[in-house]
Amino acid sequence: MKHDNPPLLMIPGPVFMHPRIYEAFSRPLIGHRTPEFEEFFEETINMFKKLIQTKNEVFLLTGSSTSAMDSAIANVVSPGDKVLNVVQGKFSERWLELTKAYGGESIVLNIEWGKAVRGEDIARSLEKNKDIKFITICHNETSTGILNPAEEIGKVAREYDKILIVDGVTSVGGDYVYPDKWNFDILAGGSQKCVGIPPGLGMIMVGPRAWEIIESRKFIPSYYLNLLKYREDHMPFTPSIPHIYALHESLLMIEEEGFENRVKRHRIMGKATREGIKAIGLDLFADEKFASNTVTAVSYPNSIKDEEFRKAIQDKGVLIAGGQGKIKGKIFRIAHMNVVTEREILVTLSLIELALSQLGFLKNLGKGVKAADEIFFKNKK
Numbered sequence: 001m002k003h004d005n006p007p008l009l010m011i012p013g014p015v016f017m018h019p020r021i022y023e024a025f026s027r028p029l030i031g032h033r034t035p036e037f038e039e040f041f042e043e044t045i046n047m048f049k050k051l052i053q054t055k056n057e058v059f060l061l062t063g064s065s066t067s068a069m070d071s072a073i074a075n076v077v078s079p080g081d082k083v084l085n086v087v088q089g090k091f092s093e094r095w096l097e098l099t100k101a102y103g104g105e106s107i108v109l110n111i112e113w114g115k116a117v118r119g120e121d122i123a124r125s126l127e128k129n130k131d132i133k134f135i136t137i138c139h140n141e142t143s144t145g146i147l148n149p150a151e152e153i154g155k156v157a158r159e160y161d162k163i164l165i166v167d168g169v170t171s172v173g174g175d176y177v178y179p180d181k182w183n184f185d186i187l188a189g190g191s192q193k194c195v196g197i198p199p200g201l202g203m204i205m206v207g208p209r210a211w212e213i214i215e216s217r218k219f220i221p222s223y224y225l226n227l228l229k230y231r232e233d234h235m236p237f238t239p240s241i242p243h244i245y246a247l248h249e250s251l252l253m254i255e256e257e258g259f260e261n262r263v264k265r266h267r268i269m270g271k272a273t274r275e276g277i278k279a280i281g282l283d284l285f286a287d288e289k290f291a292s293n294t295v296t297a298v299s300y301p302n303s304i305k306d307e308e309f310r311k312a313i314q315d316k317g318v319l320i321a322g323g324q325g326k327i328k329g330k331i332f333r334i335a336h337m338n339v340v341t342e343r344e345i346l347v348t349l350s351l352i353e354l355a356l357s358q359l360g361f362l363k364n365l366g367k368g369v370k371a372a373d374e375i376f377f378k379n380k381k
C-alpha cells in the first residue's frame, strides 16, 4: 500500500482531516494516569459537552462508533424489554441487531428507506404497544442521506414517558444536536465523521432517566462497556491517548470556527451538492425536505454501473461511497462533513460529471459545478 498520494475522502467516514489533526494525533504520548493528562481528558469531555449543550455525563470509549451504540443497549435493555426500533436504513437497523443481541424484544417500525420518521409515526406505534420501554432512532441516517426531525421525536418520547436512544454518529459536530433540549436519554457519537478525527473513539451521553435504569439492574452483560465503571472513573481502562489529543484539537477548531458558522457551512455544502446533482440530471435518493446536511445519497440512472462509476472517480483521486444493504448498487453517496469546503465539492461534482460523460450518460459538462457554485456565490453575499 502506498501513502504518497492519498485520495480525497468524500465518504461518510473516515473523512478528510485537517493537518492540525494529524499533528495532534502524532504528539508524544504521556502517561494517562498523570494529573496533566487527567486534566486534559476532563477538559476534552467538557468541550464535547459544550458542543452538544448537555449537562449530562459524557464518556469517551475506545472503539468505533458502534462501541457507543453497543454500550447504550447493553447497559439499559434487559432481556424481554420491549424496544421500538425505527428501521429506515443500515444504521437504524443496527439498533435492532443490538436489541436482539442483548435479548430485548424488538418491535420494528419500518420506514421506507429515503424517508424520514415523524413523531406521529412513533406515537402510533406507542399507542399500539403500550408496554414499549425504549425507542431507538438514527438521527442522521448515513445510508440514505436522511436527517430525522429529532426534536419532534423527542417530544413524543417524553410525552409517552419512553427512554429515547439516539445515534448521532453523523450529526454530532456537523449539525444541531441538543440532547437535553430534545429529550434524548442516551446519545451515541463517533470520531471519524463530523468531528473529523481518525476512527476509534465512541462518545456516549447518558441522562438521568437512563441512569435510573442502569442503577436498578442486577446485572449488566458487559465488562468493557459497563457505564457504571466509566461513571466511577472516566478512564477505567487505558484510553487511546492520540484520539484524545485529536478530539481536543478538533473541538478547539470547532470553537474557533464557531458552531453556528460550522453548521451553516455544512448546510451550504449539502445544498450545493444537492443542487449540483439535480442540475446534472440525477435524482436525489432521500426526501429533500429531510435532506441530511452531512451526506447526500444519489440514485443511479439505470445505465450506470456502480463499480464502473466509482472507479472512474477513484482513478482521478476522489473516493465516494456506494450504497449499503438493500440499496447497494442502486445509489452512491457523497459526504460533506468536517472541514469540507467549496473546493472539495466542486472537484467531486466535476469528477462525477466526467465519469458520467465517460460512461455515456452525459453530453454537456459543467451544469452541476455551475449550480453548486451559484449556491456558494449566493451565500457569500
Ligand SMILES: Cc1ncc(COP(=O)(O)O)c(C=O)c1O
Pocket (backbone or CB within 6 Å): 012, 013, 064, 065, 066, 067, 091, 138, 140, 141, 142, 143, 167, 168, 169, 170, 190, 199
Ligand atoms: C449513523 C451511523 N451510525 C453508526 C455507524 C457505525 O460506525 P463505526 O463503523 O464507527 O462503528 C456509522 C458509520 O458509518 C454511521 O454512519
